[in-house]
Amino acid sequence: MAEAVISGATGKGLWYKVRSFLGIHLINIFAGALFTLLAIFLLYPIFSILIMSLRGDEGFTLEFYKEFFSYNFYYWSLFNTLILGTVTMVILVVVGFCFAYLTTRGPFWIRKPLKIVALLPLAAPPYIFAISLITLLGRNGFINNLLNLNFNIYSWTGVIAAQCLAFLPLSFMMIENVLNSLNPSLEETASDMGASEFRIIRSITIPLSAPGLLKAALLVFVMTIAEFGNPAILGGRTPFLAPDTYLAITGEGDFNMASVLSVILIAPCVLIFILHNYVLKGKGYTTIVGKPTAVEYKEIAPGIKIPFMVVAFTVGLLVLSSFGVILLGSFVKIVGVDNTFVIDHVLNTQSNIAIWNSIKVSLCAGLFGAIVGTLLAYVIMRGKFPGRQFMEMIALSGFALPGTVIGVGYIIAFNRPPFLLTGTIWIIILNCVFRFVAVGVEAGISKLHQISIEIEEASADLGADFLTIFFRIVLPIMFSAFVVGFIYTFMTTMMSLSSVIFLVTPGFDLASVYIYLTAQLGELGLASATTMKVIAIVAVSIGILKVIAKKTGLDVSKKQGA
Amino acid sequence: MEHQKTPMLELRDIHKSFGDVEVLKGISAEIDKGELLTFVGPSGCGKTTLLRIVGGFTPLNSGQVILDGEDIGALPPNMRNTKMVFQSYALFPHMTVAKNIGFGLKLKKWPRNKIDSRVEELLSLVHMEGLGDRTIDRISGGQQQRVALARALALEPKVLLLDEPLSNLDANLRVVMREEIRNIQERIGITTIFVTHDQYEAMSISDRLLVLNDGVIQQIGSPVEIYEQPANEFIAGFVGYVNFLEGKIESIDKEMKIKYVSTAYGNLELNHNQGDDEQKYDEILLVIRPETLSLSADQAGKQANTFHGVIESFMYAGSLVKYTVKVEDREMIVDQYNPKDATKFQRGDKITITVPRTTHALKK
Ligand SMILES: Nc1ncnc2c1ncn2[C@@H]1O[C@H](COP(=O)(O)OP(=O)(O)OP(=O)(O)O)[C@@H](O)[C@H]1O
Ligand SMILES: [Mg+2]
Numbered sequence: 046m047a048e049a050v051i052s053g054a055t056g057k058g059l060w061y062k063v064r065s066f067l068g069i070h071l072i073n074i075f076a077g078a079l080f081t082l083l084a085i086f087l088l089y090p091i092f093s094i095l096i097m098s099l100r101g102d103e104g105f106t107l108e109f110y111k112e113f114f115s116y117n118f119y120y121w122s123l124f125n126t127l128i129l130g131t132v133t134m135v136i137l138v139v140v141g142f143c144f145a146y147l148t149t150r151g152p153f154w155i156r157k158p159l160k161i162v163a164l165l166p167l168a169a170p171p172y173i174f175a176i177s178l179i180t181l182l183g184r185n186g187f188i189n190n191l192l193n194l195n196f197n198i199y200s201w202t203g204v205i206a207a208q209c210l211a212f213l214p215l216s217f218m219m220i221e222n223v224l225n226s227l228n229p230s231l232e233e234t235a236s237d238m239g240a241s242e243f244r245i246i247r248s249i250t251i252p253l254s255a256p257g258l259l260k261a262a263l264l265v266f267v268m269t270i271a272e273f274g275n276p277a278i279l280g281g282r283t284p285f286l287a288p289d290t291y292l293a294i295t296g297e298g299d300f301n302m303a304s305v306l307s308v309i310l311i312a313p314c315v316l317i318f319i320l321h322n323y324v325l326k327g328k329g330y331t332t333i334v335g336k337p338t339a340v341e342y343k344e345i346a347p348g349i350k351i352p353f354m355v356v357a358f359t360v361g362l363l364v365l366s367s368f369g370v371i372l373l374g375s376f377v378k379i380v381g382v383d384n385t386f387v388i389d390h391v392l393n394t395q396s397n398i399a400i401w402n403s404i405k406v407s408l409c410a411g412l413f414g415a416i417v418g419t420l421l422a423y424v425i426m427r428g429k430f431p432g433r434q435f436m437e438m439i440a441l442s443g444f445a446l447p448g449t450v451i452g453v454g455y456i457i458a459f460n461r462p463p464f465l466l467t468g469t470i471w472i473i474i475l476n477c478v479f480r481f482v483a484v485g486v487e488a489g490i491s492k493l494h495q496i497s498i499e500i501e502e503a504s505a506d507l508g509a510d511f512l513t514i515f516f517r518i519v520l521p522i523m524f525s526a527f528v529v530g531f532i533y534t535f536m537t538t539m540m541s542l543s544s545v546i547f548l549v550t551p552g553f554d555l556a557s558v559y560i561y562l563t564a565q566l567g568e569l570g571l572a573s574a575t576t577m578k579v580i581a582i583v584a585v586s587i588g589i590l591k592v593i594a595k596k597t598g599l600d601v602s603k604k605q606g607a
Numbered sequence: 608m609e610h611q612k613t614p615m616l617e618l619r620d621i622h623k624s625f626g627d628v629e630v631l632k633g634i635s636a637e638i639d640k641g642e643l644l645t646f647v648g649p650s651g652c653g654k655t656t657l658l659r660i661v662g663g664f665t666p667l668n669s670g671q672v673i674l675d676g677e678d679i680g681a682l683p684p685n686m687r688n689t690k691m692v693f694q695s696y697a698l699f700p701h702m703t704v705a706k707n708i709g710f711g712l713k714l715k716k717w718p719r720n721k722i723d724s725r726v727e728e729l730l731s732l733v734h735m736e737g738l739g740d741r742t743i744d745r746i747s748g749g750q751q752q753r754v755a756l757a758r759a760l761a762l763e764p765k766v767l768l769l770d771e772p773l774s775n776l777d778a779n780l781r782v783v784m785r786e787e788i789r790n791i792q793e794r795i796g797i798t799t800i801f802v803t804h805d806q807y808e809a810m811s812i813s814d815r816l817l818v819l820n821d822g823v824i825q826q827i828g829s830p831v832e833i834y835e836q837p838a839n840e841f842i843a844g845f846v847g848y849v850n851f852l853e854g855k856i857e858s859i860d861k862e863m864k865i866k867y868v869s870t871a872y873g874n875l876e877l878n879h880n881q882g883d884d885e886q887k888y889d890e891i892l893l894v895i896r897p898e899t900l901s902l903s904a905d906q907a908g909k910q911a912n913t914f915h916g917v918i919e920s921f922m923y924a925g926s927l928v929k930y931t932v933k934v935e936d937r938e939m940i941v942d943q944y945n946p947k948d949a950t951k952f953q954r955g956d957k958i959t960i961t962v963p964r965t966t967h968a969l970k971k
Contacts, residue, residue: 496700502664503697505684507711507762521701 068511076424076436082417083439085464086479090454091311091446097457098304109305119302122284123309129201129285130270130313133208137265138258140209141216143356146246149224151345151353162361163217165368168587169580170540170557171211172274176564176572177367178203179279180380183569187370187381199281207275210364216265223257224250242346263317270313271447273543274557278564286310287449291546300457307450314445371580374573390574399559400578406470406555407538410477414534415527417478418485422526423519425486426493427501437486444483448543451480456547473548473555477538484537485530492526525593532593536586539579614673615640615798616661616766621670623656630656632822634670638766641796643789647809648819648845654802655770657819661800662691662768675765690764694771696755698743704754705730705739711762729757732791749780756788760797767792767799773808785812806846810834818842836967843894843969850895850939854968856887868893868968872914872934878964890971895962897942902930904950905957912964914939918956932960 101108113119144163148156181188182198189196232245277288286306293303375391377384425437455476459466466472504514542557549558556579563572614637623631630653638644646654659665661672663684672680679687698707708729709722730736733753759767773781789812792799803809809816810830818825826838837843854870859879866879879885916934930941952958
């Protein structure tokens with residue numbers, strides 16, 4: 046309604062007509078264009094996968110699904126993936142709870158350092174832990190050598206350990222949020238009535254935060270089963286869905302089976318999305334957005350404190366040493382074996398070319414992602430057309446779907462006209478733009494929530510037409526959201542592996558792909574050095590995001606992805 | 608304040624529905640040049656909607672908005688010479704105070720130096736000299752209010768529109784800003800519509816009030832008219848407390864300008880004014896304001912315009928004492944202002960209430 050009247054322009058003639066036409070229709074033009082983009086770059090690839098999984102030589106068939114469920118190999122792959130997700134989920138809920146309990150109720154001196162350690166993995170790609178674990182415990186590993194062990198890290202243990210460390214921040218943030226929003230007076234009342242601390246945790250804290258814990262668990266589950274890097278590098282002979290999808294394509298060129306695997310990978314995401322949105326909705330006793338209340342420090346009973354601290358310190362130490370190992374590995378020949386200082390890893394030309402390629406791709410993806418995200422947010426919030434919710438849902442889905450799946454979707458969808466993009470740098474850029482656009486959209490929406498529609502009305506009142514309002518008022522105000530979308534897309538693209546690995550062409554390496562390949566080949570020095578450079582770039586990006594968050598109240602730096 | 612006769616703004620039979628709900632059911636009103644008119648009424652009665660129709664933010668279903676002789680009903684806000692101060696102030700967060708105030712002037716392509724001097728002028732009008740370079744988040748709520756006002760005034764609109772401009776301020780500041788807005792408005796003589804749901808705010812700031820309820824205008828009039836001669840029961844109850852009392856006109860003495868009214872508790876002699884459309888045997892509703900009643904210690908005989916009662920309770924509030932008096936089967940509220948030597952009654956005291964001859968009567 047507001048748009049209908051905030052139009053018109055001063056002056057007459059053709060320019061006047063164009064302006065008033067744009068004034069009325071610009072938002073719908075944007076909406077149409079954005080919807081087309083979302084349809085092409087998110088819906089179409091997913092749709093292509095579905096088709097591909099069902100289409101044999103003679104049309105519709107379920108043969109590939111039958112094949113999936115009859116081959117031992119794939120059957121195990123699914124089973125293993127679910128086990129991996131479940132075990133990681135259970136471990137991470139426990140570990141996350143220990144961390145979060147200490148950072149919200151523990152002694153003050155411990156809160157900040159623990160929090161930093163728990164969030165540290167955000168600054169690195171998830172597969173950093175595969176590399177550090179191999180460096181420590183691989184065949185030539187530092188610890189294996191030192192203690193003369195014959196421990197095999199290319200195993201379940203290795204994958205689970207790496208996954209747990211990589212997704213610690215996700216679990217921690219969600220659980221900390223839940224514990225923060227619990228009303229402390231409930232726990233205090235229980236303690237007043239004489240309940241022991243253990244009893245309070247068991248009968249008050251955990252039951253009250255159960256819905257939140259469940260949500261955290263589900264999210265961890267989805268993210269870990271979708272993760273590609275760690276199982277691919279550490280899986281050894283154990284099959285897992287995400288790496289198998291990659292192998293189906295690169296090894297066997299079997300697009301049908303890759304599609305079936307992708308559909309199987311999506312299934313849990315969809316299931317959990319439904320569970321999260323329809324079943325768990327409103328089930329929380331506490332709102333995640335609730336005002337965090339600082340809990341007065343009260344001495345935690347040693348029976349609680351000590352085990353919690355042991356867990357938190359052990360895991361924290363692993364996180365720190367992983368980063369340490371990467372740093373060390375960048376500068377010595379082979380950690381633990383030949384500790385002579387070398388600069389070759391860091392100066393390696395191929396590594397630097399890969400980094401440089403990644404920066405270029407990420408800058409482009411960041412720029413387009415920010416533009417698309419900001420416009421999407423504006424159109425979703427201020428548009429008056431039906432289907433806005435649907436549009437928002439598609440935009441956010443890129444974030445929820447496993448990278449592997451979107452990667453497969455892109456090669457299937459864009460290797461033939463009308464959208465022949467395979468082999469170009471654009472397919473990589475577009476892939477990252479639409480996978481990560483959700484964050485820009487969310488930042489934009491929350492920015493638009495902060496500014497009331499009255500601001501736009503006020504500018505109309507003062508004589509501005511739609512275009513003036515859009516360029517002079519809306520865009521400048523949304524600029525911080527734009528920057529957040531830009532940096533976020535930039536840094537996630539820097540780290541992203543699962544999707545782009547399908548899309549790179551030989552001779553055009555990205556940092557993440559280069560790290561993956563060198564790690565596969567056992568070139569740990571090169572993998573470490575390249576990872577370290579990625580970390581440095583990401584750390585700077587996070588720093589900038591933090592400054593923006595402080596200045597503008599927009600905080601999306603706590604999103605996990607890549 | 609003297610008003611010129613030509614109306615600056617005229618609303619003619621304005622209708623507005625949202626979906627099936629008819630929010631405004633035919634609003635007609637005239638606003639004189641230089642006048643401050645308040646739209647007042649309970650929450651949800653359509654004040655904001657009516658104001659937004661004047662400003663051009665909400666399209667109307669039917670009716671006309673005539674600004675200074677020109678029908679502006681179809682124009683978008685950026686082409687109307689009315690300016691609005693929003694409830695949230697809607698200041699542009701990415702601009703300084705001066706940039707905000709000068710925004711409209713810049714769009715009008717005023718030269719730089721003229722904008723600067725106009726902004727200076729406005730800053731001093733709203734008592735914010737020297738704060739032009741501040742950003743919006745570094746000034747107080749009251750100052751933001753002033754900037755919003757200055758920004759709206761910059762283009763010298765024909766009508767200034769204010770939607771609950773004081774609701775974001777705390778109580779003390781509200782009174783200060785209320786007086787300030789009124790001062791500025793009178794000084795520059797700008798025709799103004801002020802929306803509020805606070806009847807006291809409306810009474811104290813306005814030349815006239817437009818009281819809205821159920822989508823229709825209940826009454827338009829000066830604060831005195833609204834209070835002393837309410838047009839209906841709703842208006843009477845809307846501002847201040849009223850003891851309503853049903854009665855019947857037994858006879859009218861046109862010569863003496865008196866009507867004789869019977870009520871359940873005794874007979875009254877009340878003024879009958881020449882123009883009053885009153886007939887013998889009319890059922891009427893008396894609007895008896897608590898502060899117009901007076902109390903005296905019980906007198907044996909029954910005199911004209913008196914009711915007998917018993918003090919049921921009282922509330923001492925410094926400048927006034929509020930008595931609840933039981934008169935037969937009902938309670939009446941009586942406010943006695945509190946001169947030092949006045950008799951103070953206690954619970955259970957037998958008293959007489961005197962009803963003034965000026966008591967207003969509504970036709971039923
Ligand atoms: N855009 C809209 N769509 C549907 N209904 C609306 C819309 N705007 C207002 N209404 C309805 O119209 C009625 C009048 O609203 P309006 O905002 O004008 O009331 P108001 O008198 O300003 O109330 P308040 O004192 O609470 O601000 C309300 O019942 C409201 O629900
Ligand atoms: Mg209102």
